[in-house]
Every structure is written in C-alpha cells, then in structure tokens.
Amino acid sequence: MPDILSLLQCLLPQINATTMRQLNQIILAMLALSGRVTMLGIARWAGDGGSYRTMGRFFSTVIPWATLFWLFFRQHLWRKNDVYLLAGDEVVVSKSGKQTYGVDRFFSSLASKPINGLSFFVLSLVSVEGRQSFPIGIEQVIKSDAQINNTLPIKKVKAKEKRGRGRPKGSKNKNKTEVILTSELLLIKKRINSLFELVANFIPLTYLVVDGHFGNNNALQMVRQVNLHIISKLRHDSSLYIPYENPDSNKRSRRKYGEKLDYRNLPEKYLCKSDIEDGIQTDIYQATLLHKEFAQSLNVVILVKTNLKANIRSHVILFSSDLDLTADRIIDYYKLRFQIEFNFRDAKQFWGLEDFMNLSQTAVTNAANIAFFMVNLSHHLLADFRKHNPGSGIIDLKAYYRGFRYVHEMLKILPQKPEPILLAQIFAKLTSLGRIHPLSTGVEPS
Numbered sequence: 001m002p003d004i005l006s007l008l009q010c011l012l013p014q015i016n017a018t019t020m021r022q023l024n025q026i027i028l029a030m031l032a033l034s035g036r037v038t039m040l041g042i043a044r045w046a047g048d049g050g051s052y053r054t055m056g057r058f059f060s061t062v063i064p065w066a067t068l069f070w071l072f073f074r075q076h077l078w079r080k081n082d083v084y085l086l087a088g089d090e091v092v093v094s095k096s097g098k099q100t101y102g103v104d105r106f107f108s109s110l111a112s113k114p115i116n117g118l119s120f121f122v123l124s125l126v127s128v129e130g131r132q133s134f135p136i137g138i139e140q141v142i143k144s145d146a147q148i149n150n151t152l153p154i155k156k157v158k159a160k161e162k163r164g165r166g167r168p169k170g171s172k173n174k175n176k177t178e179v180i181l182t183s184e185l186l187l188i189k190k191r192i193n194s195l196f197e198l199v200a201n202f203i204p205l206t207y208l209v210v211d212g213h214f215g216n217n218n219a220l221q222m223v224r225q226v227n228l229h230i231i232s233k234l235r236h237d238s239s240l241y242i243p244y245e246n247p248d249s250n251k252r253s254r255r256k257y258g259e260k261l262d263y264r265n266l267p268e269k270y271l272c273k274s275d276i277e278d279g280i281q282t283d284i285y286q287a288t289l290l291h292k293e294f295a296q297s298l299n300v301v302i303l304v305k306t307n308l309k310a311n312i313r314s315h316v317i318l319f320s321s322d323l324d325l326t327a328d329r330i331i332d333y334y335k336l337r338f339q340i341e342f343n344f345r346d347a348k349q350f351w352g353l354e355d356f357m358n359l360s361q362t363a364v365t366n367a368a369n370i371a372f373f374m375v376n377l378s379h380h381l382l383a384d385f386r387k388h389n390p391g392s393g394i395i396d397l398k399a400y401y402r403g404f405r406y407v408h409e410m411l412k413i414l415p416q417k418p419e420p421i422l423l424a425q426i427f428a429k430l431t432s433l434g435r436i437h438p439l440s441t442g443v444e445p446s
Contacts, residue, residue, distance in 0.1 A: 004028055007380070010075040014067050022058040023370075025050040030351060030374060031401040034434075037352025037371075045405075062362055065369040069136050069376065070198045073125065076380045078203070083128040086195075086228065087209045087337050088188060090141065091344045092119050093354050101361040104143045120368055121184075123191055124340045126209070128332075132379060133339035135347075135372040139191050140365065141184070176295030177221055185222045192226045207231050207322070209337040217294045220321055229322040231333050238317060240289040240300060242267075257290055263315055266302065272327050281306040286327040301327045346378065347371040350394050389437060396435045403431030 005024045012020060029045035030037055039059060043052040092108045094117040106119040119141035124133040181189065192208070199205070208223050212233035223230040234240075244258040270285040285302040301318045318330050347353040351374040356367035378394055385400070386392055407427050411417065418426065432438070 007072075007076065007377070010071050011068050014064050014071065019058065019061055019063065021049075022054060026055070026058065026370065027374070027377065028401070028405075031398055032405045034398075034402065036355040037350075038355050038357055041355075059358055059363040059366045060360070061366070063366060063369070065365070065373070066137050066194060067198060069369075069373065070195075072373070072376060073134055073136060074202065077134055077376060079127065079130065082130060084203050084205065085126040085128065085207050085209050085333055085336060086192070086205050087124045087126045087133060087340050088121065089211060089337070089340050089344075090119055090121050090213075091347075091353075093117050093348065097357075097359075099359050101359065101364045102140050102142050106141070118364070118368075121187060121191065122340065122343070122372065123188075123195060124343060125203070126336045126339055128336065131336065131339065133336075133343050134376050134379065135340075135343055137191050137195050138369050138372055139187060140368065141187065176217060176293075179218045179221045181218060181222055185218060189222050189226060192228070196226070207320075207333060209333055211337065215319070217291075220294065220296075224321060229320060229325075231318070231320045231322075231325075231330060231337075233334070234291075234300075234317040234319055236263075236315060236317060238291060240291055240298075240317075243288065243290055243297070257292070261289065263302070263304075264313075266304070270302075276308070279307065279309050281308055284327055284331070286330075288323055296321065297323060299323045299325055299330070301330045303331070343372065343375050346375050346394060350378075350398070351375065392435075392437050396437050399434040400431045403427065403433060406430045 004027050005020075008020055008024060008027075011023075015023070025046045026042055029042045029047075029050065033041055033045040035041050039055040040052060043050055043055050046055070092106045092110075092115065094108070094115050095103050096116065097103065100118065102118050103116060104119075105114045106117055107113070108115045108117070121139050121141055122135055123137040124135050126133045196205075206229060208226075208228045209231045210219065212235070214230070215232045215234045219232070220230050240261040242258040242261060244255045266283075266285050267287075270287040271283060272286050273282075273284040275282055283304040283306070285304065287300055288297050289300045290297055299320045299322060301320075302315055303318070304313065304315045306313045318334050320330050344353075348371075351371040353368060353371040356364075356371075358364050358367045378397060382392065382394070382397055385397055389396060404427070407423075407430055410426075417423070
C-alpha cells in the first residue's frame with residue numbers, strides 16, 4: 001500500500017510538520033470511511049491522534065491550497081510530453097443552513113433551478129493524451145450586492161419615448177474590445193493570473209475551455225487579456241454573418257457584414273467532414289464568421305446531426321478565438337471540458353464536497369479544497385492500483401484501504417502474528433468486501 005505521508009513530502013516547504021501529519025491522518029480516514037465525509041466522520045476513522053478537536057484545529061488553519069495543488073500536480077501527475085488545456089466551470093453544492101459562509105441562492109444545473117447552497121469556481125488542467133482533468137485552483141463565489149439586487153423584484157418604471165428610426169445624431173462607434181468585466185469574470189481572471197504566477201512557464205498553456213455560459217464577447221475579451229484563446233459554445237440561434245468579400249473602395253463606408261448564415265442551408269464550401277453511423281448523419285462545417293456582438297472574427301465549427309429515418313435535424317455551434325485551430329481540435333478540446341464534471345462528481349460522491357458542515361470562511365475553504373485535493377490524489381493512487389487491478393475505480397480503492405484498516409486493527413489484538421500465507425488470505429478476503437471488480441491475486445499486504 002502506498003505511503004501517503006511520503007507522497008505529501010513535496011508539500012513540506014509550504015506547510016509545517018503538524019499540519020502535514022494532520023493532513024495524512026485525514027487522507028487515510030477519508031480513504032477508509034464508508035459514511036458521510038464530515039469532521040465527525042473523519043475523526044471516527046482517524047485513529048490515535050485524530051480526535052474531533054484535532055480536526056477542528058486543522059480546518060481552522062489557513063492553508064495555501066493553490067500552491068499545494070500545483071506542487072502535488074508537478075511532482076506526481078505531470079507528464080513531460082503531454083499537452084494540457086485549462087478548463088473552468090462552476091460547481092454548486094446544496095446547504096440548508098443560514099450560517100455557512102457564502103451561502104446564497106445559486107442556479108444548480110442538476111436541480112435545474114436556483115437552490116440554497118455554496119458555489120465554487122474550479123480551474124483544472126486537462127490532459128489531452130491522458131483524457132483526465134486535474135483540479136488546480138478552487139475559488140468560492142460570493143455574490144456581490146449588485147447581483148443580490150438583480151434578484152429582487154423589479155419596480156415598474158415609466159416607459160420612455162420611443163426614438164425614431166436610424167442612428168441617433170452624434171453617436172460614436174464603440175470599441176468592443178473595451179468591456180466592463182462582471183464580478184464573475186474578474187474572479188476568473190484573478191484566479192488565472194494567480195495560476196500563471198505558480199506555473200511560471202513550466203507548462204505552456206494556450207487555451208481556456210469553458211461551457212456555453214461564457215460564449216459571449218466579455219468572456220472572450222477577458223481570456224485574451226490573460227493571453228489565452230477561448231474555446232466555448234454559442235447559442236444554437238446565434239446570428240452569424242459571412243464576412244463581406246467584395247468591398248467597394250469608392251464608398252466612404254466599407255461594408256463588413258455579408259449574408260447572414262442560414263443553419264438550414266449551410267454553404268457547401270464550409271463542409272469539412274460528413275459520415276453516417278446508425279442512421280445518423282453527422283456533418284461538420286468550419287468557417288471564419290462574424291458576430292455583431294463580438295469584437296473580432298470567430299473560428300466557428302458547426303456540428304449538424306440528422307436522423308435520416310425521422311428526418312430530424314439539430315446542430316451545435318462551437319467557436320474559438322484562435323483562427324488557425326482545426327475543426328477536429330476544437331471539437332476534441334471542447335469534449336475534454338466535460339472531464340471537469342467527473343471531478344465534481346467524485347468530489348461530491350466520495351470526498352465530502354456535498355457533506356461538510358463547516359461554517360467559517362477558513363473552514364469552508366479547507367473543506368472544499370481538500371475534497372478536490374483528494375480527487376487528484378485518487379488519480380495518482382488509482383494509476384498504481386490499476387497495475388494489479390485493471391478497471392478498478394474509487395469504490396474499489398476505498399474498499400482496499402478500508403480492508404487494510406480492518407486487518408491492521410485486527411493484528412493489534414491477536415496474541416501473535418499469523419503465518420504469512422494466512423495473513424495474505426485474510427487481507428485478500430477483507431479488502432474484497434464492498435468491491436465492484438474482483439481482487440487481483442497480485443495484491444498482498446505490505
């Protein structure tokens with residue numbers, strides 16, 4: 001069994017020996033416990049030196065989590081020849097109390113409605129080769145006063161007089177690159193800049209992949225301000241225009257927008273790929289197009305799927321600010337964005353993101369960050385575990401550590417240590433309890 005304390009040695013410059021020892025006990029307890037991951041649940045499985053008061057002291061300690069995430073990733077998860085994308089998304093966890101720091105009403109995509117809870121924005125490094133996401137920065141989202149006021153009932157205002165047709169006299173063109181960033185975008189920009197200070201060109205990052213919530217000009221300009229290119233999704237009914245190709249130099253005003261794109265009759269010249277599988281025809285179009293709300297041209301990829309039997313057609317619009325990126329890359333990179341959703345699932349289901357009951361700002365920050373730190377740690381542990389147990393997942397890994405804990409406690413009360421063969425059989429039997437995949441004969445107690 002891997003020695004957790006040795007894996008954490010790379011963090012020692014940033015945290016003291018006491019915090020390191022507490023973190024080791026918490027990790028071993030979280031790997032073994034079968035109930036809710038709360039301070040009380042962890043204390044019950046932490047053993048000697050891991051009392052509830054010790055847990056309270058740990059969760060009240062200010063810890064530089066951003067640095068710890070980076071040090072652990074660089075030491076145990078980074079692969080030299082791999083390509084990494086930066087992905088970001090928001091995760092909402094439900095909370096019923098009113099005293100938890102930052103609790104408010106946030107929209108939950110799982111519930112499809114606003115719920116009482118906490119919101120965290122997570123940045124992850126996504127491995128293109130390994131097809132995995134590694135959380136690297138977690139920031140709690142706190143609603144500003146302006147956002148709270150926007151949710152209040154709108155007062156009726158007297159209707160203004162409707163102005164006439166045409167452009168108002170004296171109006172000037174607006175520079176669409178000069179945007180006012182929302183508090184959400186400012187938070188993301190701050191987190192990305194902090195990450196760049198840690199990475200310091202160790203990993204070349206070119207793209208930020210985000211979902212359709214950020215498919216707007218403000219988000220694009222924010223991403224360009226941090227010297228990245230955005231990959232995101234537009235609304236299915238976005239008004240896109242083909243650039244005007246025949247400008248008349250004799251006219252003072254040069255026409256910029258050509259014909260509006262008709263999604264029912266896409267130009268054949270933009271078709272990149274077409275195939276049919278199981279009665280579904282997939283057509284991929286790529287073009288450099290214009291949108292009147294965006295400051296620059298967009299590299300647009302349109303995926304059109306047609307059910308040939310039912311004659312039903314639908315499409316998805318992806319885009320990037322990098323005009324040289326191929327359609328296959330845009331599609332593949334956007335697909336990889338979903339890996340961050342698996343991080344959210346694991347953090348909630350196995351590592352206590354949905355369970356913690358801490359109230360103070362420091363305790364909430366520590367509880368959320370340790371849940372995502374366990375996501376990265378489990379990636380590393382599973383990579384070694386699957387060498388002898390192919391196909392195993394986190395449930396198998398937790399069953400293994402729980403069985404090891406049972407054996408360890410049982411050996412303490414036996415008058416003498418069993419023979420090695422019997423001990424191996426006991427270990428194999430206890431670590432198989434609760435597993436999904438069968439235990440490999442290559443796994444033996446260390």
